[in-house]
Amino acid sequence: MALIENNDLSNTSSGNFNFDLKKTLSTYLKQWKWFALSCLICIGLTYLDLRYTTPQYLAVAKIMLLDDKDNSSMGALKDLSLFSEKEDAMVEDEIEVVKSRSFLRNIIKRLNLNTKYYVKGRVGESELYKNSPIVVNFIESDSIINKTSFQFYVEVLSSTDFNYRVNEEDNSKQYVFGETIPTSFGGIIISPKSNNLESFIGSDIRVKITPLEYLAESLKNKIDIDPIGKSSKVVEVSMVDPVIEKAKDIVNTLIDEYNKSTIEEKNEISKSTADFINERVELIAEDLVNVDDSIVRFKTGNKITDxxxxxxxxxxxxxxxxxxxxxxxxxxxxxxxxxxxxxxxxxxxxxxxxxxxxxxxxxxxxxxxxxxxxxxxxxxxxxxxxxxxxxxxxxxxxxxxxxxxxxxxxxxxxxxxxxxxxxxxxxxxxxxxxxxxxxxxxxxxxxxxxxxxxxxxxxxxxxxxxxxxxxxxATSPSAKVIDEAYNSAGGPVSPNKQIAYISALFFGLAIPFGFFYIKNLLDTKIHNKEDIDRELKNITVLGELPKVKSSGKSLVERNDRSILSESFRMIRTNFEFVKNGKESKEYNNVVFVTSTINGEGKSFFSLNMALTLANANKRVLLIGADVRNPQIYPALKKNYSNARSNIGLTEFLVDKSILVGEAINTYKINDINIDILLSGKVPPNPAELLMNDRLKDLFDHVSDQYDYVIVDTAPAMLVTDTLLISKYAGHTIYLTRAGYTEKQILNFAKDLHQNNKLNGMMLVVNDVRESNFGYGAQYGYYGAPVKKGFFRRKRV
Structure with a gap:
């Protein structure tokens, strides 16, 4: 016996870990609208970003680093052990030399990159590299200008006049081209360019002066130098910049500056070498004379010739x-x-x-x-x-x-x-x-x-x-230019529209997927019948109730074909099937409705279940046994203005003179007749009141007089009221609410069922979303008008 139980337990455990791909996909496909909306938003944002992002261009040049053994001026001393070095210089070292700050400073000075001109557009501004209509000349020395950080605005008025202001919100001051303008670092002179000045009249030009050291560091980070192979001496020099002509000039100037520097270095080494050799020749010539004199003195002193x-x-x-x-x-x-x-x-x-x-x-x-x-x-x-x-x-x-x-x-x-x-x-x-x-x-x-x-x-x-x-x-450069700088991509390399839209689509799918994945991962609530089946095995689930919109009807009607009404009909059918499958016993027609905690829809279910049973021409009594927090009367008051609550269950149990018929009232709700025994006033001692002997008399009487007695009771976990009167129930419908009931508290319902504390315990899932609803709600009620989508309406 124990073996069988262990096998069942292992099968159950292994079943819990089975991965159902189709079901997992369907969980996310139900949220397809959010995925579509997220994709549309991401693609729209990407379009706007691409529309107003400044394109970046890639300029690439290829050079070959030549060996010093063929063209270096150090060849004059290479045979000397004192000056011997490796013939092939490390490519990595040469790359660091090319990217040195001294080279970059020379490039900035040669191309005047520390002074930039920008023209404003409708959204942003673009740099005028060689097309600037004006030129700024400085009176102060370059040593001061190279350390200056300053910007100002120039509005071209005509071929002779312009407006000048330091800050964009400042008042402009009119000047004439060629006039000296005082600044914090010295005077400047703005001169026009005659070739394109007319096309910029009325335009606002921003002039930015940047310190040389800052530009050198920025340029060092933008220039990329890499060998094309592990052991290759061919090096690729590249740079990304919004202005392709500027990027080409910088790359070509960098190569030219490197060659000039190496030539100057080699010439300096050659000159130093020649000077060193001349000094050594003179010293060695003196030594030779001294040695010759020594030989003469030796032979003369020893009187020998040979x-x-x-x-x-x-x-x-x-x-x-x-x-x-x-x-x-x-x-x-x-x-x-x-x-x-x-x-x-x-x-x-x-x-x-x-x-x-x-x-x-x-x-x-x-x-x-x-x-x-x-x-x-x-x-x-x-x-x-x-x-x-x-x-x-x-x-x-x-x-x-x-x-x-x-x-x-x-x-x-x-x-x-x-x-x-x-x-x-x-x-x-x-x-x-x-x-x-x-x-x-x-x-x-x-x-x-x-x-x-x-x-x-x-x-x-x-x-x-x-x-x-x-x-x-005859000094030759250290780098041979294979390809001068050119636009390798033929167009902008950034932003890449294809990659951008693919990324937008990816994030458009990933964001809702991650949201729903984390939501499901952290979700501890039930959502449909399948969740109940996984958590509470061996307990009958009568069915599911759809989520009722705030603007929709909350009570079933006669001849109602809504999903809510059909759901109650299905629960009624399932209940009848379960009821008929059991042996008849005392109070077989008495149905208690309870839940674990408050707010799971007991009163809503009790009232609609009573209406559904009454709609089948059954004589139904609804009893409001939740005397602590009665909810049936407020629901009746909302939907039935003639509802009365003078005498209820509390009054009946307290006053022995009140008869059962006096406490029961007949209501016609949505053209359906139903008898209701309201809860009455809230007593000070609900538990003791429900232990009154008159309660047994009540259930004995009504179970004989009615086909069905629906009893709305208090939450079973919060108070003891339901368990005190559970002996009068032939069946108990236990309510859970989708998106509200915690999976952990279902252990209480499991304990009630295992210990038979509630008679004939059955489950109902309330407030299930349409996307999680099973059976007919997924496809629509059979025979109900089909809602046509936009494309179907177009085809009709």
Missing amino acids: VASEAGQFLSSSVENEQRLDQAKTQISQLNYMKETLGDDASMYQPIPSNLGLGDPTITALSMRYNEVLETRRTLLKSAGEQNPVVIQLDQTLNGIRQNLGQSIDNSSKSLRLQISSLQSQSQRINSKISANPRQQSRLRSIERSQGIKESLYLYLLEKREEATISLT
Whole structure:
């Protein structure tokens, strides 16, 4: 059982969140008149706005930012690391340069934009850019005028006269063209233009002088500069202004000013570069002279001409000297050996080597002579003895030669020793020069290196000086104009009529949609039968009652075919169907009419329901049981002048002598007979009065005498009166009112139904608007005359 209840609950919950597109659209389509009115108003306002809005035009120009590597005067120093920069300047940086305030100030000065002329039209005024019939000349300096904010009015009277005034409401003063007019910032002179002055006679011209800085800031915000691509150097310069010629001139002048500025900057850089190079050339020339002098002083001081060649000569001299020294030492060794040989007695008669004394020809000749004599002696000794006179003579000759040879050897040895000493001294000098040569060579090479560097730098600067000099006469601009300023749209870009009307249509639909959406979102009231079905399930809804206009009829009539009457007939039919479907019980023909709070239409419904039932030839009694706030009598008094209220329910319950028939009166309302028991006077104790036993006697009597007894009771939530007498009701019709009854307070009605506090509880929705009304009201009553619209009447 619990499972079934949970399933039902989940199905109910999911059903609450189902989105019905058709129903949602129908909710807004019912308000189509407001949507149409809103669209008409928005489109009308848009038309007026377009009619009197000053059109804006777009001037566009395209330029290409050129690379400095091809045309910049800094090319003279680009090879130097000190001056090296990126070859491609950032496009964003150049854009900021183009939009700089200095450029904009120059544009304003060149085009005289700080003085504007306006002519009044029927609605607004338009600017006279180049078509102004007058020109204002200032006596004061530009520094004062550029800071001045001032305006005045000129009315051209003729080709010679005009009226002048500062404020529009001031009295005019007549002047002659060319006359000095005093102002707060100095005198001004107004001169005419002969070409179009005649066409402006009688026109009122406003002249406005604006400070230069303010105009520069305003112009900066109006000019738009953007690259056409992420990595492109082509830049689009655009500006929107009411005067297309003015916008074109500003854009073209801006580009021209940028090129002039870059050319001047490059020329200034070239001149500075040339001056810098000249200074460096002079300094380096002085350094070169100093280096040359250093080389001369170094070579002179060291007595060298060429260090490398002299180093080679010293090396060869050293080798040669060593060879000579070794040779001398060898010769003296030979001489010493020869002397030793001569001094040895054992080897007295031994031959002496003749090749030992190569250094001295005397020794060589004596050695050869000695050997010859010795050989003669040996030969003679073979045939003669040692005592042979010839042999003795030969011995004497040998001794003489030996003595001479020894003396020659001593002389030669002395000579060789001197030579060796000289060679050794010479070798030391050569070696000292050889050891000093690397330092000399290093020092000279350092000086020559400095000389080479300064010489190459000198030649390089001479070359760059020529380049810088040439660049002064060959400087090109930094921007190449691809397209001069032109009107890109061919017409005004603002206001865009198509977009404006589409926006008007959008807002025309969005405003009422938003209004009704928020209204529905914040709405906490019921509006028709469907709202009741969603809030109160398992309670029968008899029907809906349409909203009655203040000028319309509030009571049904006999043979009435109005929507109100048909709605009550439908409720009557539904009530009969519900009544017949239930088992008959006590007070089955007694119907209580109540509601949650006051003002939901109980008395209105009770009276009309009684008339509807009586219209079906039923005997009907209407009882006014709302003794606290009786409303049936005022309604009767309004529609039935003979209404009486001497005896009512209050009097009947208080006075036991009053019979039921005395308290009931018969009325003929709209040709329908109906019996009514009015409420009577308002008692001080309504709740206690309704607990009187006579009330049961009343209902017992009238339930037998009448086909239907309709009882108008008090609101069930506000007072306890209805619940006290609910036991006498066979059926209870619970009234709710569209646009009045809160959904939250319907929980009270739900509680009454669940706890069976009201017998046979049924619901009726009162005061439903025609747009929310269901069934017949949406399409009109069957058989009733059809209201023809305007277009249908035209076709008939």
